[in-house]
Amino acid sequence: MPSNDEFDRDTDYIATRITADGRDGFPVEPGRYRLVVARACPWANRAIIVRRLLGLEDVLSIGFCGPTHDERSWTFDLDPGGVDPVLKIPRLQDAYFRRDPHYPKGITVPAIVDETTGAVVTNDFAPMTLDLSTEWTAYHREGAPDLYPEALRDEIDEVAERIYTDVNNAVYQCGFAGSQASYEAAYDKLFAALDWLSDRLIDRRYLVGDAITEADVRLFTTLVRFDPVYHGHFKCNRNKLSELPVLWAYARDLFQTPGFGDTIDFEQIKQHYYLVHTGINPTQLVPKGPELVNWQMPHGREALGGEPFGKGTPPGPVREGERVL
Template identity: 70%
Template sequence: MQTLRTLREVTELNTAGQETPREEKEFTRSGPHFSDRITADGRDGWPVEAGRYRLVVSRACPWASRALISRRLLGLEPALSLAVTDPIQDERSWRFTLDKGDRDPVLGIAFLSEAYDAREKEYPGGVSVPAIVDVPSGKLVTNDFQRLTLDFATEWTALHREGAPDLYPEEHRDEIDEVMEGVYQDVNNGVYLAGFAKHQHTYEDAYRALFARLDRLSERLATRRYLVGDTITEADIRLFTTLVRFDAVYNGHFKCNRNKLSEDRVLWGYVRDLFQTPGFGDTVDFDHIKRHYYQVHTAVNPTRIVPVGPDLSVWSTPHGREELGGRPFGDGTPPGPVPPGEEVPEAGRAR
């Protein structure tokens, strides 16, 4: 998720656009400006190194949630520290107002934009999460949300916990990539295309593509527990982060309202199965999610009223997906408890 560096309509926070009249501009998602990779051999100048980097996320953001889940499943918490921003941004970017003194205790900055400026002075683009910052220099390393978690799975292996699952198994990568591309275009990004549409036809096109893809995914998951193979992979992480937000925000706020996710037996069972798997639901903060979407997107929700529902107790109800078989962690094991200080606050937990 991005924040623009100047005051504009808040609904354009995630847009990268050409200089066209505002009333004609449709939502587009920009690629990462900082696409350096942190690799085992350090070929981009950033070697994998325990304790050197800090992962900055918003728990509201589905793209950042991918990194949170991957980090948990792989056991990278001791090697890669975590900074969580306030879900409510302003024109100066993501803020560290959840921390004492309104500054990140490790980086010493008040706004994530300061790490961007340290890397490239007067960088004109959006300030996005997830982001990885080099602690010694205070410089942003990467904001490449598409590549970041794949590198966690393949380049950070020396720092994985014992029993970490293989989230991007080599023998299934072609299929995983194909599934993820459709999920990205029509679901992950599709909800934004619908929610930020400026014209009726644009909205309807995104709406139809979204639900057509969800129908295909529902059919696929009717006979298998996970998207690819019989274990959790990167593809499941990427689908989960949109589905877990669907009824709380996308169904109403973004007008993706053909049906609620809870009305699709297969997808509702699938997302609850993942939510109840260690490493997934224990990273989800529904309070941050709802407050961000309903209070930041003021052109979509000018009253800034945050809905009370939906009922979060349903997330702990039986899903019945075990009967499909599958091994969530393959030959590995579940992650351990959430590290102290990283727990989701009580206000945001499903009860």
């Protein structure tokens, strides 16, 4: 059990699933649901990437919250009048309260909202992207990659579990540690995992198999935030990502792959962490750096073989209204 000074993420999410057979009462249905995200959030970033890779733009609409939020809720302050144009609400909490007027937990992104009722269906981010891959297949674009191939699922799950516990969540355990001991334990766990990932990726282009899978999506959203946020803000400072040659090249490879880097807004990412986490950054100063142009440098990982989309094809251009400004 975690001690009182360790960061313990609340993982009790709304577990309803949207499935092809509608077994939870919510069948996959084009035009019925809205994916609400924030570009700043790594968990939401997964869903943005997967939706784009699979070509679900025409069947699953998307709403973007701003990069900051108050104690109550993420808000739609990027939209005219601060109101989501489809859901007609200023705060994501309004959709949670339509599901449960006494909803007691945090208002989190990503969330999928039923447009017919305005109520949140699920905010369970881990199965959400898996369902997009496996339950929405009738609406995938032609040439969509298989991000969760059946033959590799056990290995993907195993790798993804360590990525979650020792990387995705460990950076938060560093940043929100309440004691030196809990911080150092999380720090050691994080960098042991990054070393393990470096070893795994030294002679293979992707984490599992010869193409991008769900495991790569889950790792990328932490790596892309590492130098702008986690290295300094969360004190994950043994190395910068740019000082870890294998992971830095791997991250650039993904960043330059359509569907990954074109979802990233570094300014919103920095604004979120440095403005919202006042317990860590009470002055709310947002750093100017680091310089991020190096994400477009050649990575050389094509030499390892593999194709990013397997037998599929890249997604098309980012849709109007969904481009990073």
